[in-house]
Amino acid sequence: MSHASSVAPNATRTAPAIEPPRQYPDKPADVFLFGTCVLDLFFPDAGMDAIRLLEREGIRVHFPQAQSCCGQPAYTSGYTDEARVVARAQLALFAGDWPVVVPSGSCAGMFRHHYFELFKDEPQTLKQVESLAARTFELAEFLLNVCRVQLHDSGAPVKVALHTSCSARREMNTHVHGRALLGQLAAVERVDHDHESECCGFGGAFSVRMPDISGAMVKDKTAALKGSGAAEVVSADCGCLLNINGCFEKQGERLRGEHLASFLLRRTGGHKGD
Amino acid sequence: MNAMTDVPAVPIAFKRNAREALADPQLRRNFRGAMDFLMDKRRVQFPDGDELERLRAFGNRVRARALSKLPELLERLDANLSRNGVKVHWAETVEEANAIVHRIVEQHAAKKVIKGKSMVSEEMEMNHYLGERGVDCLESDMGEFIVQLREEKPSHIIMPAIHLNVGQVASLFHDKLEVDYTEDVDRLIQIGRETLRRNFFEADIGVSGVNFAVAETGTLLLVENEGNGRMSTTVPPVHIAVTGIEKVVENLRDVIPLLSLLTRSATGQAITTYVNMISGPRKADELDGPQEVHLVLLDNGRSQAFADGELRQTLNCIRCGACMNHCPVYTRIGGHAYGTVYPGPIGKIVTPHMLGLDTTRDLPTASSMCGACGEVCPVKIPIPALLRRLREEAVRAPEAVPHHMRGQGSKYSKKEAMLWKAWRKLNTSPALYRAFSFAGTRLSALMPSNIGPWTEHRSAPKPAARSLHELAREHLGED
Numbered sequence: 046m047s048h049a050s051s052v053a054p055n056a057t058r059t060a061p062a063i064e065p066p067r068q069y070p071d072k073p074a075d076v077f078l079f080g081t082c083v084l085d086l087f088f089p090d091a092g093m094d095a096i097r098l099l100e101r102e103g104i105r106v107h108f109p110q111a112q113s114c115c116g117q118p119a120y121t122s123g124y125t126d127e128a129r130v131v132a133r134a135q136l137a138l139f140a141g142d143w144p145v146v147v148p149s150g151s152c153a154g155m156f157r158h159h160y161f162e163l164f165k166d167e168p169q170t171l172k173q174v175e176s177l178a179a180r181t182f183e184l185a186e187f188l189l190n191v192c193r194v195q196l197h198d199s200g201a202p203v204k205v206a207l208h209t210s211c212s213a214r215r216e217m218n219t220h221v222h223g224r225a226l227l228g229q230l231a232a233v234e235r236v237d238h239d240h241e242s243e244c245c246g247f248g249g250a251f252s253v254r255m256p257d258i259s260g261a262m263v264k265d266k267t268a269a270l271k272g273s274g275a276a277e278v279v280s281a282d283c284g285c286l287l288n289i290n291g292c293f294e295k296q297g298e299r300l301r302g303e304h305l306a307s308f309l310l311r312r313t314g315g316h317k318g319d
Numbered sequence: 320m321n322a323m324t325d326v327p328a329v330p331i332a333f334k335r336n337a338r339e340a341l342a343d344p345q346l347r348r349n350f351r352g353a354m355d356f357l358m359d360k361r362r363v364q365f366p367d368g369d370e371l372e373r374l375r376a377f378g379n380r381v382r383a384r385a386l387s388k389l390p391e392l393l394e395r396l397d398a399n400l401s402r403n404g405v406k407v408h409w410a411e412t413v414e415e416a417n418a419i420v421h422r423i424v425e426q427h428a429a430k431k432v433i434k435g436k437s438m439v440s441e442e443m444e445m446n447h448y449l450g451e452r453g454v455d456c457l458e459s460d461m462g463e464f465i466v467q468l469r470e471e472k473p474s475h476i477i478m479p480a481i482h483l484n485v486g487q488v489a490s491l492f493h494d495k496l497e498v499d500y501t502e503d504v505d506r507l508i509q510i511g512r513e514t515l516r517r518n519f520f521e522a523d524i525g526v527s528g529v530n531f532a533v534a535e536t537g538t539l540l541l542v543e544n545e546g547n548g549r550m551s552t553t554v555p556p557v558h559i560a561v562t563g564i565e566k567v568v569e570n571l572r573d574v575i576p577l578l579s580l581l582t583r584s585a586t587g588q589a590i591t592t593y594v595n596m597i598s599g600p601r602k603a604d605e606l607d608g609p610q611e612v613h614l615v616l617l618d619n620g621r622s623q624a625f626a627d628g629e630l631r632q633t634l635n636c637i638r639c640g641a642c643m644n645h646c647p648v649y650t651r652i653g654g655h656a657y658g659t660v661y662p663g664p665i666g667k668i669v670t671p672h673m674l675g676l677d678t679t680r681d682l683p684t685a686s687s688m689c690g691a692c693g694e695v696c697p698v699k700i701p702i703p704a705l706l707r708r709l710r711e712e713a714v715r716a717p718e719a720v721p722h723h724m725r726g727q728g729s730k731y732s733k734k735e736a737m738l739w740k741a742w743r744k745l746n747t748s749p750a751l752y753r754a755f756s757f758a759g760t761r762l763s764a765l766m767p768s769n770i771g772p773w774t775e776h777r778s779a780p781k782p783a784a785r786s787l788h789e790l791a792r793e794h795l796g797e798d
Contacts, residue, residue, distance in 0.1 A: 047581045052771050058721070067761045080787045080788070080790070081792070082746070084754065084787060085786050086756055086759055086760065086782045086783065086786055087780055087781075087783060088783070089783045089785060089787035089789075089790050090783070090790075092787035092791065093787065093790050093791070093794065094470050096791065096794065096795070106795060107795070107798050108788075108791040108792075108795050108798050109789060109798050110749065110792060110797060110798055111749040112663075113745070113746035113749075113752050116740070116746075119739055119743070120687055121707055121710070121713035122471055122714070122739070123707065123709075123710030123712075123713060123714045124711075124714065124736075124739040125711050125738065127742065127743040130747055131742075131743055131746040131747055133396060134746070134747045154347070156491075162704075174326060187522070194751035209686070209687035210692065211690055212688060212689065212690050212703075215690040215693075215694060216690075227417075227623050239675060242691075242792070243647050243691075244647045244687045244689035244691070246647070246687060247686055247687065248687025248689065249688075250684075251684070251685075251686065251687045251688070252687075252773060253772060253773055254684050254770075255334070255337070255648075255684065255685050256771075256772030256775055256776070257334070257337055257338045257772075258337055258341065258648055258652060258685065258772060259340055260653060260686065260775060260776030260777075261341050261650065261777070262687070263776060264647075264648055264776060265651075265775065277630060283416045287780050288777065291776075291777030291778045291779070291780060292776055292777045294777070295774075295776060295778045299685075
């Protein structure tokens with residue numbers, strides 16, 4: 046039998062931190078940026094803002110032009126062999142000691158967790174995988190724990206809702222890092238939204254294969270974001286942004302999700318110390 | 320394992336079912352409310368995240384150890400139950416299991432069976448099988464009783480009637496039991512109990528499921544809240560327990576953490592109202608209990624999962640239903656849309672072994688891989704990883720199929736395989752990738768605004784004017 050919903054859903058339904066605490070290196074002089082395929086084509090400005098945020102910290106950013114996709118779309122669709130070939134190409138490009146910063150949590154999670162499964166039968170490759178996994182950081186995590194940024198908010202007071210990709214949150218703790226960075230912004234009030242830890246319905250190929258279910262999920266997600274009273278929506282995962290923004294647009298809503306990198310840069314004047 | 324048949328498998332009409340469920344606002348409200356309630360109840364039971372993680376790891380180890388010696392434990396279970404006077408039967412298929420039950424029914428010339436809650440009996444469609452043979456089966460769990468009255472199947476493995484609200488049950492009782500219409504929950508339960516009560520005494524046979532079968536002591540453990548489980552297993556002269564072969568644990572010590580994980584994860588209870596431990600029929604000096612106890616151990620595809628190191632983890636399941644309660648897909652479409660006995664995330668990974676990947680072809684893909692199920696699973700089944708593995712098996716090219724899974728390769732399509740090959744080429748050839756993104760960004764105005772199902776709920780994504788590759792090249796130089 047059905048029961049009435051409780052009063053404070055987010056008190057019990059916000060995801061806990063999953064990943065065990067990680068050792069962070071000192072701020073390096075050089076980093077790689079892995080731009081990710083969705084960001085490359087649909088949110089390139091967010092990628093540039095990520096580069097500017099890193100440069101502002103005095104870091105040289107390297108963007109290997111031969112990079113493409115982490116392999117996740119094929120991997121989650123069950124085309125493991127195809128995913129492995131694409132993954133191998135990225136492995137070769139991001140060799141060395143520099144940290145790899147990824148402005149998208151689920152792609153970072155692919156590097157950090159799923160390449161082990163992809164190359165489990167190749168002991169030699171696994172050494173490269175281990176190195177890549179140890180050097181991979183999601184952008185917010187890197188800014189917070191490696192750069193140890195202290196952000197100075199120069200924007201007007203605003204209420205902001207943060208959406209974190211579910212796999213990214215579970216694999217990379219992106220919700221913890223995103224909240225901490227937003228928390229540094231004096232005039233930004235982060236508001237919870239209903240069922241915050243619930244998936245927006247993207248799931249890559251899922252949104253195409255199961256359009257009805259995915260559509261119902263993203264409609265609920267956009268309604269919750271609207272209902273939160275937030276004036277702005279921020280997320281650090283481009284797949285979710287594509288999904289959520291597409292749904293906002295279809296509904297004729299003015300609200301759009303913005304990539305966390307762009308939001309942070311905009312709020313902090315774009316230059317160090319401002 | 321199930322017998323292979325020449326009849327081509329008819330895939331479950333999952334997408335159509337889901338579409339219908341999504342269009343039913345009453346169903347959507349009922350599930351959302353009920354799942355929120357259950358999620359909150361569970362969270363209250365596990366206030367300490369670190370302790371929960373330790374307990375889950377412990378539960379996982381206990382299950383993994385049991386499965387690592389499954390054949391040996393099953394033999395010990397058989398020997399110790401037999402020593403206790405329980406008759407043990409082995410069934411590879413549901414047909415065999417039903418035949419065994421029917422044989423016992425015939426031996427006792429039984430006409431009436433009362434059932435405690437058992438998902439394995441649902442797997443067997445026992446009510447239907449015995450009904451066709453003139454035997455009356457009555458469900459005594461309140462939720463099961465309600466769905467039986469409605470001639471439906473359970474929509475949840477723990478709460479079979481969770482898809483209904485009070486008003487719907489009130490109407491049902493008013494229509495079928497000819498009582499005054501009331502939405503008073505206590506009164507409705509009372510009506511149900513009064514109806515069921517006499518049936519316990521009239522039944523020739525009681526049927527139940529099993530939560531844990533303890534090998535060392537030959538004990539069948541059964542948890543429940545209504546007392547109907549105890550009545551079904553003690554009042555009728557014959558008790559038949561049915562269970563899957565994976566339910567065996569090594570000893571009573573192993574039960575303690577699993578029981579604690581089960582009740583807290585399932586209904587948010589520290590312990591259930593009843594914990595029944597059945598170790599044999601009535602002894603000479605005992606006043607009650609059945610004169611005969613049987614256990615039917617059912618395989619039904621479980622050994623196919625068991626044979627693979629990764630897929631074996633499917634059998635860790637203790638059937639708490641937490642993965643359903645936390646699943647954003649299940650919450651929106653409910654249990655019936657899956658068209659399977661076990662719905663939700665666990666249903667997606669266990670049913671392909673029972674019915675074949677051909678029949679269940681849409682189930683593994685009906686997940687956004689959000690990971691909520693894996694996060695709450697009390698025995699740490701990596702459900703998303705197993706879904707991915709089943710997707711891999713379903714699309715394996717015919718020439719690469721080693722035929723160790725029923726229905727393997729049934730979702731293979733040459734067209735899709737070619738698309739992924741093209742995707743691979745694109746993402747491993749920088750020149751091709753550059754040309755593609757150049758075309759994609761420059762010609763974005765030509766992109767269709769309607770790209771099939773995606774645009775039913777969203778606007779079409781529009782590529783930016785220039786890719787990050789280009790912008791970064793300009794800003795950072797060629798790297």
